Amino acid sequence: xxxxxxxxxxxVLPVLFGVSLLSFALVxxxxxxxxxxxxxxxxxxxxxxxxxxxxxxDQPLPVQYFRWLGKVLQGDxxxxxxxxxxxxxxxxxxxxxxIQLVGWSLTLGLLIAIPLGTLAAxxxxxxxxxxxxxxxxxxxxxxxxxxxxxxxxxFSLHLGWLPSGGYRPLKDGLGTHLRTLILPALALGGAVAAxxxxxxxxxxxxVLDQDYMLMARAKGVPPFQRIVGHGLKNAFIPVxxxxxxxxxxxxxxxxxxEEVFSLPGLGRLTLQAIQNRDYALVQGCxxxxxxxxxxxxxxxxxxxxxxxxxxxAGGDV
Amino acid sequence: MLCLSGLGGCRRQEAxxxxxxxxxxxxxxxxxxxxxxxxxxxxxxVVTDAASMRLIENLYATLLQYTSDYGExxxxxxxxxxxxxxxxxxxxxxxxxxxxxxxxxxxxxxxVAYSLQRIREKGIRGDAFSSVTxxxxxxxxxxxxxxxxxxxxxxxxxxxxxxAIVDPSVVEANEGxxxxxxxxxxxxxxxxxxxxxxxxxxxxxxxxxxxxxxxxRIEFRPIxxxxxxxxxxxxxxxxxxxxxxxxxxxxxxxxxxILVQQVPGTFWEYLGLNTAKAxxxxxxxxxxxxxxxxxxxxxxxxxxxxxxxxxxxxxPPTHWAALHEPLYSEPDLETARALLNEAGFAEGLELTLSxxxxxxxxxxxxxxxxxxxxxxxxxLELEALESGIFFDKLEQGDFEITLVGWLGFVDPDEWLFNIxxxxxxWNQQGYTDPEVDALLEQGQRISDRDARADLYRQAQRKIAxxxxxxxxxxNDFISAQRLQVQGFTPHPTGTTRGLRYSWLWNGEGAx
Numbered sequence: 001x002x003x004x005x006x007x008x009x010x011x012v013l014p015v016l017f018g019v020s021l022l023s024f025a026l027v028x029x030x031x032x033x034x035x036x037x038x039x040x041x042x043x044x045x046x047x048x049x050x051x052x053x054x055x056x057x058d059q060p061l062p063v064q065y066f067r068w069l070g071k072v073l074q075g076d077x078x079x080x081x082x083x084x085x086x087x088x089x090x091x092x093x094x095x096x097x098x099i100q101l102v103g104w105s106l107t108l109g110l111l112i113a114i115p116l117g118t119l120a121a122x123x124x125x126x127x128x129x130x131x132x133x134x135x136x137x138x139x140x141x142x143x144x145x146x147x148x149x150x151x152x153x154x155f156s157l158h159l160g161w162l163p164s165g166g167y168r169p170l171k172d173g174l175g176t177h178l179r180t181l182i183l184p185a186l187a188l189g190g191a192v193a194a195x196x197x198x199x200x201x202x203x204x205x206x207v208l209d210q211d212y213m214l215m216a217r218a219k220g221v222p223p224f225q226r227i228v229g230h231g232l233k234n235a236f237i238p239v240x241x242x243x244x245x246x247x248x249x250x251x252x253x254x255x256x257x258e259e260v261f262s263l264p265g266l267g268r269l270t271l272q273a274i275q276n277r278d279y280a281l282v283q284g285c286x287x288x289x290x291x292x293x294x295x296x297x298x299x300x301x302x303x304x305x306x307x308x309x310x311x312x313a314g315g316d317v
Numbered sequence: 318m319l320c321l322s323g324l325g326g327c328r329r330q331e332a333x334x335x336x337x338x339x340x341x342x343x344x345x346x347x348x349x350x351x352x353x354x355x356x357x358x359x360x361x362x363v364v365t366d367a368a369s370m371r372l373i374e375n376l377y378a379t380l381l382q383y384t385s386d387y388g389e390x391x392x393x394x395x396x397x398x399x400x401x402x403x404x405x406x407x408x409x410x411x412x413x414x415x416x417x418x419x420x421x422x423x424x425x426x427x428x429v430a431y432s433l434q435r436i437r438e439k440g441i442r443g444d445a446f447s448s449v450t451x452x453x454x455x456x457x458x459x460x461x462x463x464x465x466x467x468x469x470x471x472x473x474x475x476x477x478x479x480x481a482i483v484d485p486s487v488v489e490a491n492e493g494x495x496x497x498x499x500x501x502x503x504x505x506x507x508x509x510x511x512x513x514x515x516x517x518x519x520x521x522x523x524x525x526x527x528x529x530x531x532x533x534r535i536e537f538r539p540i541x542x543x544x545x546x547x548x549x550x551x552x553x554x555x556x557x558x559x560x561x562x563x564x565x566x567x568x569x570x571x572x573x574x575i576l577v578q579q580v581p582g583t584f585w586e587y588l589g590l591n592t593a594k595a596x597x598x599x600x601x602x603x604x605x606x607x608x609x610x611x612x613x614x615x616x617x618x619x620x621x622x623x624x625x626x627x628x629x630x631x632x633p634p635t636h637w638a639a640l641h642e643p644l645y646s647e648p649d650l651e652t653a654r655a656l657l658n659e660a661g662f663a664e665g666l667e668l669t670l671s672x673x674x675x676x677x678x679x680x681x682x683x684x685x686x687x688x689x690x691x692x693x694x695x696x697l698e699l700e701a702l703e704s705g706i707f708f709d710k711l712e713q714g715d716f717e718i719t720l721v722g723w724l725g726f727v728d729p730d731e732w733l734f735n736i737x738x739x740x741x742x743w744n745q746q747g748y749t750d751p752e753v754d755a756l757l758e759q760g761q762r763i764s765d766r767d768a769r770a771d772l773y774r775q776a777q778r779k780i781a782x783x784x785x786x787x788x789x790x791x792n793d794f795i796s797a798q799r800l801q802v803q804g805f806t807p808h809p810t811g812t813t814r815g816l817r818y819s820w821l822w823n824g825e826g827a828x
Contacts, residue, residue, distance in 0.1 A: 047440060082357045083496045093512070149544050157548045164548035165540055167514055260542040264513035275675075276357065277705055 008301050015294050020072065023286035024065050027279050057279075068283065077287075078280035080273075087284040090269060095288075097167055097265035101257065102250040104181050105189035109246070112193040114239075117200025118232060121208060132197060139194025144253055148187035148260040155183060165262040184261040188253050192246045199242045203235035210234075237307055244300030248293040342804060346821035347534040349555040350813070351546050355513050355539035360495035361481040362432075362439040367725070367811060370479060371559065372516050372537055374814050376418075377481030377501035378525075380409055380429065380460075381472055387581075387809045388636050388727060390476040394424065394502070394525075395460075404467030404764055411458040416523040417484040418499055418506040424482060426454035432482045433462075444742070445474030467762045469769060473728035478812050504530040504817040513539060530817035531804075550575065550797060556821075557798045560811060563621050563678075569797045576802075581625065581633045582794030583809045586679065586722035588670075588686065588787040593747035594717055597668070601660040603784035606718075607645055608653040609693040610686065616790050619682045623795070627788035630777025631723075631732055633809065634791075637766065638729040638773040644781050645788070653693045665694030670718045671710060674701035682789070683720045711745045719745075720789075725810050729773040730761055737780055748785035801827060 052058045056067065071078065077087035112135075120132035156164040162183055168176045207213065208231060216226045255267035266285060273281035356369035361377055364370060380395040392398065395409040415424035430452045437443040448471070451463035464471070474480060487500035499507035504526070505518035518535045538555060540546040547565045549555045551572065561569065561577070570577045590597045590606060597603055612626035625634065628646035632639040657663065672683045680701050687697040697718070702710065710716050726732045735741040738757045739749035756776040760769050781788070796807040805819040 084494050085497065090512075149542075152542075152545055152548055157551060160552060163554055164552060165542070165545045166538065166549075166554070260545060262513070262538065262540045262542065262545060264511065268513050272355070275704060 004305055005302065008298055012294055012298050016291060019290040019294065020069055020287060021065070023283050023290060024068060026286070027282045028061060028064075068280075072287070077284040080281045081278050082276050082281075087280050090281065091266060091284055091288060094264060094266040094269045096169070097263055098251070098254050098258070098267060100170070100177075100181060101184055101188065101254055101263060101265060102247065104178075104185035105192060105250050106243070106247060107189075108185050109189035109193035109196055110243070112189075113196035114200055114232075117197040118204055118227065120197070120201045121204030122227060124205060129201075132201065136194045136197045136201075139190045139197070142190065144187050144191060145256050145260055147190055148184070148257060151183045151187055152260075165260070167263045167265075180261075180263075184257050184263060187260070188250060188257045191253075192250060195246055196239060196242055199239050200235065203238045204231060207231050207235045233307070237304060240300055240303055240307070244296050247296050251289050251292060342531045342818075342820040343822065344531050344820070345533050346531075346823060347536060348532050348557060348802065348816070348819065348821060349536045349538060350557045350559065350816075351538050351540045351549055351555040353539070353546070353560060354541060356516070358496040359498065359507070359510070361479045361483070362436050362495070363441055364479065365441060367560075368539065371811070371813055372510075373481070374478035374812055375503055375505040375518055375535065375816055376499050376507055377478070377483070377503040378415065378424075379476055379478060379481055380411075381476035382814065383476050383478075383727060383808065383810065383812065385806060385808065385815070387633070388638075390472055393476075394429075394482060395475075398472075400764070404762075405464045407462045407464070407471070409460040409462075411460065412525050413458055415502045415525040417487070417502045418521055418523070419487050420484055421523070422484070422486070423457075424502050425457040426460040427457070428485060429460050429482050430454050431485045431488075432480075435483065435488070436480055442474070442477065442480055445470060445477075445480075467764060469761055469764050470728040470730035473731070476727070478814060505535060508534070524817075526817070531820035532816070535816060550799065553799065556802050557796065557805065559796050559807070559813065561795045561797050563623055563795075566623060566795055566797070567621065574800055575797055576800055577795060577797045578805075578807050579623065579793045579795045580807050580809055581635050582724070582792045582811070583633065583726055584722055584724035584792040584794070585627060585631050585633075586682070586720065586789045586792070587627075587631070588789065589711075589716070589719040589721060589746050590785055590787065591714060591717055591719075591746055592749075592785050593714060596660065596662065596666060597717060599660050600783055601656040602662065602666075603787075604782070605653040605656040605660070605693060606690065606695065607781075607784040607787040608649045608656070609690055609695070610645070610787055610789070611648040611689050612645065612789060613647075614689070615682060615685055618685055619678055620790060620792065624790050624792045626790050629781045629788070630774075631786075631788050631791075632729060632773070632777065635809070636729070638732075638770040640774045640777040640781070642778065642781075644778075648689070650692055657693060657695075662694070665696060667696045667698065668717045669700055670697045670720060671700045671702055671707065671716045672720050673704050673707040675704045676721075679720050679722075686720065714745060714747055716745075722792075727810060729769065730757070733757055733773065733776060733780075734761070737776070737785065746785040748780075748783070750779065750783060753779050 056064060068078065075088070079086050080090060116132045116135065120129040123129050152164050155162045162179055166180055168180045170177045213226065213230060216230050221230070254265055255271050258265040258268040259271060266288070270282065270285040273285060352368055352371055354368040356364070356372040357366055358364050358369055359373050359376070361373045364373065378394045380393065381390045382393040384391045394411060394415055396412045397410045399408045411424065411426060411429065416422065417424060433446060433449070433452055437446055448464045448466055448468045449462050450465045453461040453463070455461060481501060483495065484500040487498060488495060491498055497510065504521055504524045506521045508517040508519045510516045516537045520530055520533050524530065540549055543562050543565060546558060547569065550558050550569070566577060569575050588606065590603045592598055592603070612628065616622055616624060616626050626646065629642045629644045630640040634641065670683050670686065672679045674680060683699050687699060690697055711719060711721065723736070734757045735743045737744065737748055737753055739754050753776050756772050760772045760776070763769055794807050794809055794811055796805070798805060801822050803820050803822050806815055808815060
């Protein structure tokens, strides 16, 4: 197990290096630069030169990269070119919102997907299965920004139950907090629920056909225990992979949803940073999101091992 | 309802039968205002985006201020001012009871001098003060500006909300950056700014105009999504929307409990024709484009007739220097075709029209323009670009035709000089004309209003004829508010400085 973990961790390192290189390169490959954007209509050559040297943007790209990487490794992500605020501080302010949004979306997604997917598999070809596949198809085909607008119009404007946007932190009370996050979580979690639902269903179908399920039935294990304890546990490995990947997509999807529901999260910060060509901020955000993705994948790998003893034992995975 | 028109149309809800509000404003209450975008910084001398300006302008005071009568200015932090007969010396007498929020120190002429110096150093709006050769402070409340030559736009520049008087001690304490702090002496002070969530102002008790402001607090919330923004107003989550999108106006107007107010704004849009590039270097081709456009149709399709077409120059019809001549009020396809024939394009020609993809209404307008110009044999290829790239290209003159706009100008010099003078900073069309140059230069130097108006009309006429731009329309500035909000009138520039006169009607008989 330890060897497996060590190996997985070692695999992550080159990925992270690649991530840092890409997040740096991509930002600089995009046409347009922060200095022109910052100066806007007040652009003059002299002012641009002065700003470029102030932010070290007049140096060759490799020099800029290694300087940046050196600082990143010391935990210094630089400062925003538009506000002067340290990037780490700006991100730390926004991070809780995005984590909560992604967390609630995933929770909501799982709460919908796992029971419905299992139900669909158990009642294959029956009413439950049809309901599940229609739900899944809708969740997949409806774009989240459109779903978001519909949710606002229905739950906020028409019924007046929930606010149309804004954010209240957890310390204002769980109820108040959830009121502001439930619609965004639903809009964001919808597609995720659909993917997980379909995966759960097909994985469960496969498992249900296995001999050990028949055996359990023959031994008289009660249906619920049989399906959840024997079936779901075994079906969960492929589902887990999907959940891991979806968590990454949720981070990306939060950009759109945070904008629609005016949530002060990392996605919106990233979007504004890109529009302002705020290099340090964009790099910081992309680096963070990509690193999170890599770490979530690592966590999924570790969870595999915990769920599947075969993976733990074998050295060559 | 308070409904200060004089600036043009102003809509009110007739459906609601309410008793008139009390005549005496009530103090207290918290006003929630929705903005379309979040501000980037709180430094008045640095910002260039409208959202930041909305957050900043109530923290600070300026020597002079705009009045509700568009184009006019009035004293503010300077209680009075005096211009020498030769127009080279201005003397300002400051109010004596203005106090900075942070330090509690009285505002002196030294602080004003420091602020003007900082504006010049920051460069963003410094050009307006380029003729100032010396700033003297003979007494704590007297400020003298010496100019190298008379400058007519100077007073308007001093009323620009971003040419604010800042507290030098706050600037020093923050290493020269005012991005996230309040260094002002305005009617409200900064309580909290959580970016992308809200910016909260509270009444500055030390504010120098006795009895003002009425509101205890103002909370600005950035709500980028249009549907969410309108819903927030309809649900009572916010009290006031600024700069309402046209499609939402149509909905909001029909709702009881909401007042929509509309004034001719300062946001004007145009087709920029790059005079430095063939075939647009040929005045006949440019004129043909200007003549072929059906502006009333554009206004109706894109703006639902809210706003007005610009048949001649860019200045709003309510402005004292506006040119009231219907040069391009109706399309003239015959003349346009004849001009193209003459220029050697009888077979038609192909051009590229660049727009910013973030500005959906401009992308839409570009589609209509494409259809309209097809009638005279001009085939446009549309190019929708990401904002950063789009503005880079404009700056570099790397375009053929563009559809874009400007906003926020007051003095005719602001409207015309930088955009149409051959040395103008924003002359993206590469337009040069010695006669226009001379007119615009003269306009900066003389101070007689009628004489200036005449100069600027001549300049606009010449510009319209030579068509470095085909002017399209001027947008109305539209705000929507819940009926509790009293004493608010939208200003053509979009400034919210009038909020110090606003109050909330929550007592007896209130809606």
